[in-house]
Amino acid sequence: MSWHESIAAYLHANAQPQHKYGHQPRLYALTQQIGEGLTYDDDIVFAACFLHDLGVFIGHRPEDEAALAKWDHVAYTCEKSPSILREAGFPEEKIPAVLDVIRQHQPHDDPQTLEATLVRDADILEQLGAIGITRTLAKLGSDTRFVTFTNARDSLKKSLDNLPAKIRLDRTRELAEPRIRTLTKFLMHLNEEAGDNLY
Template sequence: MTLTHWQSRFEHWLHETWQHDDKAHDVAHLKRVWQSAQRIMTGTEADALVVLTGCYFHDIVNLPKNHPQRHLASAQAADETRRVLRDVFTDFPPDKIEAVAHAVHAHSFSAAVTAETLEAKIVQDADRLESLGAIGLARVFYVSGALGRSLFDSNDPLARERPLDDTEWALDHFQKKLLKLPETMQTAEGRRLAEVNARFLVTYMAKLCAELRGDFCALDKEVLAEFAPADVKY
């Protein structure tokens, strides 16, 4: 069976069965992660079916970011992935199930599980790319809004004179986590793409800071110089 057929089957099952209200972690998100994973794994010896399946099942159990057991979600997702592949997709190669489960378990930032295989590294990088760039910008404010968090501290947007607190201010999440993601990437292509997309978030920060000063036609050059990744090639 081709990858396209597996993808179609997974998407159909998820649309019919997967019930949740988080639009930042919907089937469209899974499809984008797979798209990124294909680019990252080009020219590698990665098992494409393991990567595809890991991309489509990595969020099969997804707990809210403020849930006390959030760090356990990927382990639960790995267990559920094993069950679904064995009980629903009975023709899925049994010798690949554990590799998929490991990729699912290791994808999570909060779980801090080391990705031991190339496939797991690719899935992890592809998922983290979703937190950067234009898509990441949209997702961070969507999630923060769903959790009732404020957009930013107008008086101190970059937390110069206060502790960073992304449970209160959505913009603080950029410095707390998002801008650190490029250095966590496991593959060369994943890191390159992450650095490009992190620069977009820095440009947004520079535009926001300029606007808060009343300058609607410029970027804050100090913000660009301080936060932009070095040597980014577009």
Template structure:
């Protein structure tokens, strides 16, 4: 009888030890991010859904989620400098989803990427729990974000200027060069850098964005000059 009791006790001890080891072997679940890398709050389920969608699927060197994060930050900075009141929820949704329709495999041939982004964003935000009474402002911001559009509403205004600013400066040049894709050269990118430095600043709607654009345009102009200086006579960059 004593032998049986000892065996049972030993078995219980082995099971307890095994349970401890198994618990230690199970990796801890990483806590969900509470902010983007730049510190934009992810403080609601719908924001988490938007950010995770962007972070997972919008991976493009020119139009991906990093560009979206910068657009939000630039837009909020412009709003603050201009004394404009903007809705942070509208800005978050519009900034992170505005280029969705231009990224493969979501793009549709013949459909403007902003229009396509709205088509994708509305059902997604509804499902995510976004306060849809704010969606008209999100739609306006997405549709008006390109530098050649006429934005309607405070959020559309600052996102328009923010998106334009991200086409300028060293960041803008890097984005345009990255967008060459499988082209055999970067003539198109250099041409766009030169053209955007001239075409974009007059289209900025706010004084704050125009001030922010000045040093960026200078950087682009100097970059192109350096490319020409570094290219041997008769050769192409």
């Protein structure tokens, strides 16, 4: 088994709830679309894409609600990732760069390398469009932040209002356009259909 297969298998086994696993291969596929024609280290990007959310999985995050509210899933992921990468046979000299990408993958972060920028831009795309809607609605009932449909709608509206401006690369902006249109239309129709009774 290659280190790629080993890392993917580890994440597939540890992604709980199971629907969270699809984010990893989709994210990596997006980095390949965004990064076409650019020169970067794909090993680093692959490893970061698959490991970056380890700390959000059930079994890796706290179950206590108060502890979960203060949980730093990035710090946890950076602590656990080196041993996972070594066990998979990932190149030792590239591990620090993987951790840097993981530390810089969120929209509020300031990525310092092309690898980190690719992963961060791809992660922003995953929060827009039909996939962004699906991922958000899947959190209802399993995420303490999402108790009602209104919580989900407000989160999607916040993503639409804030995330497009955070995109760094021109290719990502192109890929974002149809996703922004989809999310805009969804929210418009949701408000039309539910009115004041979404709950």
